[in-house]
Amino acid sequence: MSDHNSASEVVIVGGGIYGTSLAYQLAKAGRSVTLLEAGEIAGGASGGPGERGVRASGRDLRELPVCALAQQLWAEYQARIEGGVGYRRVGGLKIYDVSYGHREHEVRGRMEATAMVQASLGTPSEVLSRDEALAREPELAPGILGAIWCPHDGVGDHSFATRQFAKEAAKAGAVIRTGAKVAEIVQTRGAVTAVKLASGETVPVGSRLVVVANAGAEALLKPVLKPHELGPVWNLMPQMHFVSNPLNRTINHLLSHAHRRLAVKQLPDGTIMLSGGAHVGYTPEGLWKGSLSSMTQNVTDGLLTMPFIDNSSLLSVDASRVEAVAADQIPLIGQAEALPNLIYGYGWSGHGFAISLGFTRLFSEWIATGEKPEALEPFSPLRFHKPAEMLKAAALGRAAA
Template identity: 75%
Template sequence: MSDHSNASEIVIVGGGIYGTSLAYQLAGTGKTVTLLEAGEIADGASGGPGERGVRANGRDLRELPICAVSQRLWGEYQQSIEGGVGFRRVGGLKVFDIPYGHREHEVRGRMATTAATQASLGTPSQVLTREETLAREPELAAGTIGAIYCPNDGVGDHGFATRQFAKEAAKAGVVIRTGARVTGIVQSRGVATAVTLADGETIPVGEKLIVVANAGAEALLKPVLKPYEFGPVWNLMPQMLYVTNPLNKTVNHLLSHAHRRLAIKQLPDSVLMLSGGAHVAYTQEGLWKGSLSAMTQNVTDAIQTMPFIDSSSFLKADASRVETVTADLIPLIDQVEALPNVIFGYGWSGHGFAISLGFTKLLTDWVISGVKPEALEPFSPSRFHAPARFLADATLGRAAA
């Protein structure tokens, strides 16, 4: 049993990119922080091989202002933290062609309006002609008609970044405990006072408990959330494919495609990483099963986008990291109504790495000021329940009339 007089002001559950970067930022404000991770740092979706996209291009409009903050912070931390955080600002291209049955004026209209909207929400975006696009990426398929270029986009070594933030947080005085699986939230008089670990130990909570454990968050929060505080989520296993580059071609940007579920990155060792496409099977036991059909879809999309990849050979496939996904593919962030000193964030939907630093900056501001930032309102689970309440109220209003 722990002594409650030694409670950290902030207890964070989850040792991924959200937990470690939040711990680092909060420690910089002078708060005492304890971070609890069930396994090892970067054991979950924040770990694994390769790099993740730090992408604003094509992102949900509600996330764009936060992504702009995040991309600025990725650049700043890359410079200010010793050894960097594994971030490379290579720029992003969202490639467009004209799929069968589509109309060229519609595709070009989508390019123009998407770029203009992204720019107005904080992400510099430029429509490139076919010639300008091929000048940047000569290996793109002949059917390419143009692209949206975002100069602030980049890539990051997600496991390295997570461990770097953990290291810097520890330097700043954060207590980091691995192998500390949180199984319950202790409450008294309307606040969370402690969390319990799988081995029975109790960790006291001072001011705030912050749950950012992604795949493990919902089960921990379930006993304290009301039905309208849940958001619909499920788990999936994204597949990452790694292939050789025998022709020694160069992919200069983080590439995505307007009509294909695809991301192409060239890693520092010249290996090509193909992701963003079909997933593999996930079992309740936490096991994953490879899929030839998923692999075929992913490779076909990649070759249709950059034909030279057809000369590549397989190196490996990795689908070992669980992602938690929401119905509208943006995260769930709020505080627990019954326990206002509990803040949660999860459901990053497979693209949370890029926007992590913007969200943890806002969470830090929330903890320090005591006021929830307005920019976080679109991510409340109430978005899935408010329309039903509105319709109910409207029905009652008509009946009364």
């Protein structure tokens, strides 16, 4: 165990999948690392029951190159790390039908265009006819039009993966501290020199501080960032439903739907998990309030996609994890202008688990070279401010002319 009073090269704030996988990658590269987690490892959005989708299908186009890298790494770490990281490459189907207000030629065109651009950005994608989709998933509602098939999509046990990376990081020499809530970033002469914990302890920072605490990041960063270095974010509480499978039917892939807020997975024990739909309330005290209306919407979307679920019984509901979401639903990643040795990422938008390993590999390169990888540029908070500045400058130029 390293001395807490000596400065690690890199101090990471946040013990979710981002913090632990980054700690693992840096420690394996020979850097001294300390990870500080306010609660327990996987105690936030990276924890909880069930599995998360590791999908590229249907993502924001700006995320696709990072997701392609992440999917490669999920398979690599599953094979390399003893016991794996809970990853299963089951393939993904995004289902399309002609819902109210749509036209068949529009839906078919959207399928073709989406598959084409996904493939060009690193995600193998194939348009399936109705019969081809039903051959892969016989339990699908017969009224579907078709699907996009993504063979590299899969699922992962998020809690297990996060803990595995923490364990492997510690084996590689990283210091993992739980119950270490960071309350303040300490700066001296234009650099971060330490962080102060809620307990009053000061933890020194060597060459780099990385804040990836997701829902807790903004409050910590606000005192040291300029307004344009932050982005518009809010918190949400996804609600996940677990239902029985009395007919012993099989769902072969990770399923999503083009017109419904829905993800369907079959867990290794046969349980059906419905997620991705309506959310629940979150109180200022940090308590979640279960929602029957959210349950109704989510289960209904599940039934309309996989009718056999009507024979299921509700086993449990979970909405205990807070997610931070940016206005355009892609992450915020930046470097503090006044504190160049501070880099940060948050606002993973409820689907950050899948792409986490791609982002942390790029963060590792950033720390190693001192140069921000070009692939991270689309996620800069400046995207919310720079266009307005450009338009203002153009307007002033026209006025002067």
